Amino acid sequence: MPDQPLLDVRDLRVSFRTRQGSVTVVDGLSLSVAPGDILGVVGESGSGKSVSMLAVLRLLTNPNVTVSGQVLFRGRDLLSLPDKEMRAIRGREIAMVFQDPMTALTPVYTVGWQIAEQIRAHEPVSRKEANARAVRLLSDVGIPDAASRVNAYPHEFSGGMRQRAVIAMALSCDPSLLIADEPTTALDVTVQAQILDLMRELNTRGSAVVLITHDMGVISQIADRVLVMYGGRAAEEGPRRAVFHGPRHPYTWGLLDSVPRVGGPRLRRLPTIAGMPVAPGSLPEGCAFAPRCRLRHARCEELPVLSAGNADAAHRDACWLPPDQRAALRLTTRTADSEVAS
């Protein structure tokens, strides 16, 4: 069944009960990941990208959190699964890698023990067999001299090696989906390049990947599909090439234009997105980006729905601007910028 997505999230809503009342952090998010695909989820802090993935794995256990919607994994709704079955999926079918590897590893056990534990939790193998597999995994993720490093403690590893160890742990049960939340943000660029190569390789072995990041460059290098989030909602979604070569949402334009690049012309002033990212809890009724948008108009009071504007049905965006004039409108925002500059 090539058409059935591996992960199909429908109308996901996450809200937190706070002293100031209920705060919606993810607001009607839908996304899907095909087997073997890499989906890049990009957005600024508070856009709901991490929380939505935690909700998918049912890791939001705080009683003040309400999650609704559907999370279909191979057709089964994870949100209504009994805890025991969910535990069998988590780690085995869907693995997760977090930004800070030190918090994902316990400091009191060796790295090898922690990987072996994960294997033994999901498969009926002997301690010895699990240990041997841990060595193989560490060597697979590029840790030199894995046979002896397997007995090292996390503090004896560098940041890059720790992230490799966490990835090794995630791979231990050959998951069909890996969710990686800012896996390279804490790392230096040269190490980041190594980790991205590792994720690419793992993907060619058949795992689908959801990569959460704020770095458009990373997404541009690795993703098959891109989801741009703003204020807990999807702003734009589509194949990588379509989104990067012909971005349609004004927020995506801003994200792409405001990053200083290592190539191309050097600008004296960077184009900016006015104002600040919307705070969860003060989400407007209509388009979340409207207060910062240069092309705001009356229609923006109304909540835009994700829709395909042109022939490419896979490339959708949530914006009320006329779909056939986006490229020209993008140019007008750029000229507006240089007027502000001069």
Add this chain to the structure above:
Amino acid sequence: MTAQDIAATDPAALPVGDVLLRATDVTKHYPLRADGLARRHRVLRAVDGVSLEVRTGETLGIVGESGCGKSTLGRCLVRLTELTGGRVEFDGRDISTLSTRRLRPIRPGMQLVFQDPQASLNPRRRAGDIVAEPLLVHRYGDAAAVRRRVAELFDVVGLSAAHLDRYPHEFSGGQRQRIGIARALATDPKLVVADEPVSALDVSIQAQVLNLFADLQEEFGLTYVFIAHDLGVVRHVSDRIAVMYLGEIVELAGTEALYGSPAHPYTQALLSAVPDIDDGTLTADAPVRKRIVLTGEVPNPVDKPTGCPFRTRCPYAREQCALERPRLTRTASGREVACHYPLVG
């Protein structure tokens, strides 16, 4: 975007002011506690023989990976840290040996902006008082004059008078960084050393703060030393860039030259590792950058390799690299490289 927005690459447009800051063979070593039986005193060489000049009105970028010593160097340059060796001259005076008392009248001329505005602003003081502090320390004037100056500074960095009485936690990250910048500008400095001032900010806010840095430089003729790990950011702000590796400068060149044709293998590898955005505009005219993925990680600065510090990861390393430490030398094209076999002359 119009032609005037594109920063001039014409060398004539580069600032040609006098040397404001000169560092000569600056070293900063941290002795480590002797561990167990090893009696030998081990030393962490955070900054190991750095020489550079910063001219009035220019921005010198310092770039490198974590642990390369760029922050320590920044602190040495304004003598926030005592040097182990070498000297730093600011505005013609050797500040590396001055007593604290002698240094005080010079301090207003050189200020710092820190990475984390959360940690560098006192949470128990109001924003206005934080910015007033350097004015009080340096006896700027009476209370009314200080108040006027603070209001003026708030205006300059894009904050309003309504913000004066708020506490740091009431501000967003970008606004907090603006407070830090206002505080640095309070004493009307000539030199501002900014240590990763935008790396904690979201991209849209980062662009706003970078533009503020550019505006302030234009308005007040500031000289910047801009320390960052983000190669896109450093390229955007800098006239010249020093690339650091294990406490040493491996290459120092004009921004266009450095990014156009890196001379040091480490600079080349660093640039090639940056995931650039492919938006369909680059591929047409720009040469496709060869990706060089370095193996391994940065060695421990306690056990630096002999000879060239980069040789253990360098794809071009030869025998001589292990034997002899390359000096930072000026090439025919005017850039400085510390490599026995530079990629370009």
